Amino acid sequence: MKTLEKVNYKGFIWPVIIGVLLWLATPIKPAAVPVAGWHMLALFVATIIACITRPLPIGGVSIVAFALTVLTKTVPLDKAIVGFGNAAIWMIAMAFFIARGFIKTGLGRRIALNFVKAFGKRTLGLAYSLIGVDLILAPATPSNTARAGGVLYPIIESLSQSFDSKPDDGTERKIGSFLIFAEYHGDMITAAMFMTAMAGNPLAQTLAKSNGVNITWIGWFLAALVPGIISLIVVPWLIYKMYPPEIKETPNAKEWAQGELDKMGPMSLSEKLMAVIFVIALILWITGSFIGIDATLAAFIALALLLLCGVLSWQDVLHETGAWNTLTWFSVLVMMAGSLTTLGFIPWLSKTVGASLHGVNWFLALVILIVAFFYSHYLFASSTAHITAMYSAFLAVAISVHVPAMLAALLMAFFGNLMASTTHYASGPAPVLFGSGYVPQNKWWSLNFVLGIFYLVVWIGIGSLWMKVLGMW
Structure with missing residues (x-):
């Protein structure tokens, strides 16, 4: 007799609770954010949390997210399906x-x-x-x-x-x-x-x-x-x-x-x-x-x-x-992340945060954004999920405070990898290599913390100067 596939139903609890609460908060959303943009935010946040709690493998999570996005009429099917042609x-x-x-x-x-x-x-x-x-x-x-x-x-x-x-x-x-x-x-x-x-x-x-x-x-x-x-x-x-x-x-x-x-x-x-x-x-x-x-x-x-x-x-x-799995969930997450921009949430967020940084030197603003982007990775178990959740918003903010666009885009893309210098669950290789048992967790975290500072100094400092030499900004 065949048995049902195992589903971690407990993993749905937090994504559903937070997603529903955000959805129900639509009446008190910022006036500048369209209703569809706010609904997309609720679905997107719930999806990212589900990528962390793993009720299903990430491919399964993305299929559920895709179905809900279209079912709720947040994004029409003909536009949602375009992500698979990226x-x-x-x-x-x-x-x-x-x-x-x-x-x-x-x-x-x-x-x-x-x-x-x-x-x-x-x-x-x-x-x-x-x-x-x-x-x-x-x-x-x-x-x-x-x-x-x-x-x-x-x-x-x-x-x-x-x-x-x-x-x-x-x-x-x-x-x-x-x-x-x-x-x-x-x-x-x-x-x-x-x-x-x-x-x-x-x-x-x-x-x-x-x-x-x-x-x-x-x-x-x-x-x-x-x-x-x-x-x-x-x-x-x-x-x-x-x-x-x-x-x-x-x-x-x-x-x-x-x-x-x-x-x-x-x-x-x-x-x-x-x-x-x-x-x-x-x-x-x-x-x-x-x-x-x-x-x-x-x-x-x-x-x-x-x-x-x-x-x-x-x-x-x-x-x-691995290829077909990545193709599936990436397509959905890219569609959702892109919809946050087209439906108005990211433009609103960039203006709001940009206003709070008004008057701050653009390079200092860039450093603040990258440091925040880097250390927020302690909350993520996937570099890709982190990039999906925050890259576009942080880049939009950087551009809004007059950081040279190419400089901001590349540095944040680089740190989408370098932020793995945090935890033993920070990226795909981390659980493989940490799981071997050769490096204890306290050493993994403490050594990573020191090397993380090195990356911030070298890639922001020397990296920015090098890109200036190349004429990229």
Whole structure:
């Protein structure tokens, strides 16, 4: 006898209570906010809370939210369904499929093992080599969880165990704790450096466009390049000093990596084809704005080549549940977030908060907004949910107080990733790496707090100056 699927009905309590209360508060809403805009706010807030309480997986939550949005006539069906045709969201899905090619062919693991073999003589060098792999994979891997959890974590775990560093016998500080935490931050930094490196980044690009700011792939990369490189160099060293491993030299890492490469054998044809197609995708993303090929089209071209060459099968595409799941819930959340603007709530909010910041120097206002955006992440268990909930509103406020639009849009997009330097539930990679048991919660929070300040100083300070040099504001 088949049983019903498990539903966490308790998880609906807070979303329903808060959503209904906001809906019933319509008679006392601000006069400048249209009724439809206020109703959209009630539905949107309830949806974000449900993304946190998880009565259903986030895809299921989004389908319920979509049905309620149309059923209540807040947004008509023909406009609500448009979200599923959003080009940026399809680019995310395509990049998921490209990432599947790295995993299926073993190319991602081969790259990682070669880095360990070349640079892993010392523990700090080992961390840099692993982060270097993350950096290479990031442009074509929109899931930072896939990079950290699917490709690098298994290698870190194997390496740690080869040095007798295990959390279950109290030897985690030998090498495992340092490598785990260094990779967490390396993954966070690389996610901020590329528009296609984390699922929430194209969402930020889409929300920025709705505020009149057009961010290109190459523009994002160039703006993030200097603060990103500084962070990639300095942060692992800071972690090494604040949370040092007991083992400083790792001469056996080279032998271990070579042994694993020997097991893999010579590079296969599928790996070679994967590497060539990845380079083609990267070139198209970099040059797309000059040759007239949209970033989403470039991703479609890459997937088409993977299918034509037999690197991926159509069944691989169909079975890539992460892509289809993301496509579903992103489409709904983007539609709802966009409707907050078109139905008048975000314009009202930006004017109201902007008025409270009237007379404040625009750069100080930008710092205040980013700091608030960053530390409010303690309330979120998903970077994407946080971006969906607050990015558009904060960007609109920044623009209303005369912050240069591109500067504000990019910095807030970067911090949509860097704000993961908070908790052990801050982003997708956090529960994977924290859950390994190598780093206790008190250390995770305290080290993140220090590094969070570093990110605020470097990315706002140096990042702003660098974007000025680039002529972006």
